[in-house]
Amino acid sequence: MFNFLEQLRLMNPADSEIEITGKSFEGRDLRLLKIGISGDKPIIWIDGGTHAREWIGPATNMYMAYQVALAKQQCSKDGPCDAETRHLVETYDWYFQPSVNPDGYEFSQKNVRKSSSSHNSLTMNCSQDRLWRKTRSESNIAPWGVMCRGADPNRNYKANWGKDGSSGNPCSQTYAGTHYHSEAEILALTNKVSTIADRIRMFISLHSYSQIFLLPYGYTDEIPPEYDELERVAIQGAEALKARRGTEYRIGSSARILYAASGTASDWAFETSKIKYSYTFELPDTGDKGFVLPAEEIRPVGDETWAGVRAMVLALP
Numbered sequence: 001m002f003n004f005l006e007q008l009r010l011m012n013p014a015d016s017e018i019e020i021t022g023k024s025f026e027g028r029d030l031r032l033l034k035i036g037i038s039g040d041k042p043i044i045w046i047d048g049g050t051h052a053r054e055w056i057g058p059a060t061n062m063y064m065a066y067q068v069a070l071a072k073q074q075c076s077k078d079g080p081c082d083a084e085t086r087h088l089v090e091t092y093d094w095y096f097q098p099s100v101n102p103d104g105y106e107f108s109q110k111n112v113r114k115s116s117s118s119h120n121s122l123t124m125n126c127s128q129d130r131l132w133r134k135t136r137s138e139s140n141i142a143p144w145g146v147m148c149r150g151a152d153p154n155r156n157y158k159a160n161w162g163k164d165g166s167s168g169n170p171c172s173q174t175y176a177g178t179h180y181h182s183e184a185e186i187l188a189l190t191n192k193v194s195t196i197a198d199r200i201r202m203f204i205s206l207h208s209y210s211q212i213f214l215l216p217y218g219y220t221d222e223i224p225p226e227y228d229e230l231e232r233v234a235i236q237g238a239e240a241l242k243a244r245r246g247t248e249y250r251i252g253s254s255a256r257i258l259y260a261a262s263g264t265a266s267d268w269a270f271e272t273s274k275i276k277y278s279y280t281f282e283l284p285d286t287g288d289k290g291f292v293l294p295a296e297e298i299r300p301v302g303d304e305t306w307a308g309v310r311a312m313v314l315a316l317p
């Protein structure tokens with residue numbers, strides 16, 4: 001992934017940059033690819049890989065980064081460049097962080113490689129690790145003395161932290177962490193976004209699965225006054241996405257159509273950072289393969305999701 005990000009940067013070397021915004025718990029770089037480094041244009045922020053097992057998120061993030069890099073390259077030379085594409089790359093700086101939780105991602109990958117080479121009882125015990133969700137931090141001792149690793153990074157944000165739909169039990173899949181921004185990965189992301197929040201026009205976090213565009217709020221089933229406008233933009237995205245190969249998305253607030261979730265990235269972006277167009281995408285599928293989506297789906301999901309994002313950004317006032 002790091003190599004690929006570097007290749008994308010080199011497609012527009014004068015207009016792109018990779019910033020290391022921090023380190024993960026285990027010391028991996030948190031890398032942010034910026035395509036467009038104007039310093040003053042509005043920013044489209046797209047992240048992915050918050051939850052380790054949701055592999056289609058990082059893949060779709062990088063697919064879209066490639067589309068933007070290619071468009072930028074073609075529009076700045078004399079390649080094919082229609083008016084809408086030109087608008088997208090000339091109006092905005094595009095920021096991509098494909099792996100918010102690299103430790104968790106690596107942990108979910110490692111066990112796939114292990115289990116394909118040997119099938120002893122130890123690796124069978126680890127087979128669940130393909131479905132690892134959280135970070136890999138180690139500070140979490142349950143009252144009964146057991147240490148369970150990791151917090152749910154999408155419950156760790158300073159936005160109604162620790163309330164409905166998050167857990168205080170370190171062994172829970174939705175453990176909120178010892179305090180908000182306890183996870184190095186989330187501290188780094190929030191520190192970075194805070195410095196540019198006034199420029200971020202749209203904030204998208206890629207998750208899977210369910211095929212839903214989630215709008216604020218996650219922590220309550222009330223909806224914000226801006227909801228109708230966010231929905232209008234999401235409908236544009238869902239229609240353009242569906243036109244590619246028929247994939248249907250639902251649109252709704254997390255607490256209403258999924259479940260309550262407090263301390264999420266999109267509530268933090270929306271409520272704490274005042275980024276109005278804040279979305280969480282639950283990418284395909286709807287449960288057949290679930291988190292273990294086959295690799296053949298990477299390109300079609302990337303293609304249709306990009307069509308959706310394009311339409312949403314074009315629909316911005």
Ligand code: 0X9
Nearest residue numbers: 154207208218254261264266280
């Ligand atoms: O539970 C989550 O963190 C997200 N679903 S997932 O299956 N990818 O884990 C949904 C969070 C939705 N809430 C908000 N975005 N507010």
Ligand code: ZN
Nearest residue numbers: 051054207208
């Ligand atoms: Zn997720």
